[in-house]
Amino acid sequence: MSEVNPSVYLNNQFLIAMPLLTDPYFAHAVTYICEHNENGAIGIVINQPLELELAEVFKQMEIEVADSMIGNLPVLCGGPMHPERGFVLHTPSEIAWRSSLEMSSEICVTTSRDILQAIAKNEGPKEMLISLGYANWAAGQLEQEIINNFWLTAPVSTDILFKLPFNKRWEAAIHSIGVDISKLSDIAGHS
Secondary structure: OOOOOHHHOOOOEEEEEOOOOOOOOOOOOEEEEEEEEOOEEEEEEOOOEEEEEHHHHHHHHOOOOOOOOHHHOEEEEOOOEEEEEEEEEEOOOOOOOOOEEEOOOOOEEEOOHHHHHHHHOOOOOOOEEEEEEEEEEEOOHHHHHHHOOOEEEEEOOHHHHHHOOHHHHHHHHHHOOOOOHHHOOOOOOOO
16 A cells, blocks of 8 residues: 655645635535645635624633624634534634644644633734634545636635635635636636
């Protein structure tokens, strides 16, 4: 049995949904891949806001908010798996959060309550997005979906991840790899 080359893994990459994906979680989705290895992949969709603001999350978690403007931040649907679990994608910070993983020199993922408490006090990371749930692929599943033309891949852009409005992220991610959206089809094909 040959060993899989780790350079083919898509860690710290974007997955960009092709038009033929109509699943409500993934239609026009841009997904940040947190982990991809021989066991599968985990990612967080970064452009599907829920009808939920951070203030409601703070209220449910009984976290006191210092600045009501922080409560207006939208919460994203990170994917269909465990929608009760929260994830904060953010830029690195001087503070060491309890449950934080560095994805790259520019992006971290934190799942602990302490980061939400800091955000509520306006002491959180400079750039961030908050999501509930995540996307998950079994071993070989993501690779097969890419072969089937469900996804394009692109290098991560922190501008797309943190600065662009959610409704502009899919188009920007596609443009970042030089693809003309008008030439994309919702019919898969192989040559």
